[in-house]
Amino acid sequence: MKQTTRTERLDKILSNSGFGTRKDVKRLVRSGEVLVNGEPVKNPEFHVSIEKDTLCVEGVDVKIKWHAYFMLNKPAGYICSTKSGAYPTVFDLLDESDRRTYLGGDLGTIGRLDADTEGLLIITSDGDLNHRLTSPKWRVPKTYLVHLANEVDEQERESYVADLARGVHIEAEANAEAVDCLPAQLEWCDVQENDKTAAAVCKITVYEGKFHEVKRLFAALGNEVTYLKRIRMNRLFLDESLACGQYRELTKEEFDLLSTLNDEGV
Numbered sequence: 001m002k003q004t005t006r007t008e009r010l011d012k013i014l015s016n017s018g019f020g021t022r023k024d025v026k027r028l029v030r031s032g033e034v035l036v037n038g039e040p041v042k043n044p045e046f047h048v049s050i051e052k053d054t055l056c057v058e059g060v061d062v063k064i065k066w067h068a069y070f071m072l073n074k075p076a077g078y079i080c081s082t083k084s085g086a087y088p089t090v091f092d093l094l095d096e097s098d099r100r101t102y103l104g105g106d107l108g109t110i111g112r113l114d115a116d117t118e119g120l121l122i123i124t125s126d127g128d129l130n131h132r133l134t135s136p137k138w139r140v141p142k143t144y145l146v147h148l149a150n151e152v153d154e155q156e157r158e159s160y161v162a163d164l165a166r167g168v169h170i171e172a173e174a175n176a177e178a179v180d181c182l183p184a185q186l187e188w189c190d191v192q193e194n195d196k197t198a199a200a201v202c203k204i205t206v207y208e209g210k211f212h213e214v215k216r217l218f219a220a221l222g223n224e225v226t227y228l229k230r231i232r233m234n235r236l237f238l239d240e241s242l243a244c245g246q247y248r249e250l251t252k253e254e255f256d257l258l259s260t261l262n263d264e265g266v
C-alpha cells in the first residue's frame, strides 16, 4: 500500500513473517530453500527490497508486508488500548498471526472509540498515517450513527442542526477541558424497526477527535446518546457486510479513500 524504497534483512523479514525465530530462519536460509527473485540466497543478512523483490520459501510465494491496515467492525465491550483492564481490547479480536509487530512498526488504532461505541475502527502499524488522520490540522471527517434518548420535535431538529453547524460548547469531562467544538454536520434519520429503544436517530459528522465528543455534544444540546456507531472515517465507509467483531485487510481502493487528505488542512 504505502510505497517505500526500504530494504530489510532477509532473516528479519522471514522471522517477522512467521517462519520462526532468527535462529530458525538463519538455518532455513542456509538450506537454500529461500529464493529472492527466483535465485537461492544463502546469506541471512542479505537485504531485500520491500517493494521490488519477490520472495519464495520452500516453493511457496511469500508476500512481504511492511505495514498492516485492518478494518474492524468494533463491537461494544472492547477498549482501544493495548492494555486490558475491565474490558478486553480490540487487539484481542485479531487472529494471533495478525497480532504482531510488523516490519514498519507496532499495531495501534487510528483514534479511539469508547468501550460502548461500535463500528469502523482502523488498526494499523503505519504510525505516520495514524498521526496524519488524527492530527487536528487535517480536520478529517468522522461520521457516526447516533441513537438519542429524548424525542426531538421539528423545531428542535432545526435548532440542533443550526447549533452544531455554528459549533457547540461542550462541558469538561474527566480530564478533558470544556471547549468550543468545530462546526459539525447533522442529518436526521427515520427511526427504523430495529432502533426500538431510540427516541430519535441521526448521523453526525465531526472534524476533530475530542474525548467523548459526540456524547458531550448531544449532552450540551440537552439530549443523551444511547447508541453510537462510527460509519465513516475520511472518505472510507464501514463495510456493513463485516459482522460486529469481524475484521479484514483494507483493499488498495479503501486505503486510498482513507489516506487521501484534501488540501483544506490548516
Ligand code: URA
Pocket: 112, 113, 114, 115, 117, 211, 212, 213, 214, 215, 216, 228
Ligand atoms: N464520540 C464519543 O462520544 N464516543 C466515541 O466513541 C467516539 C466519538
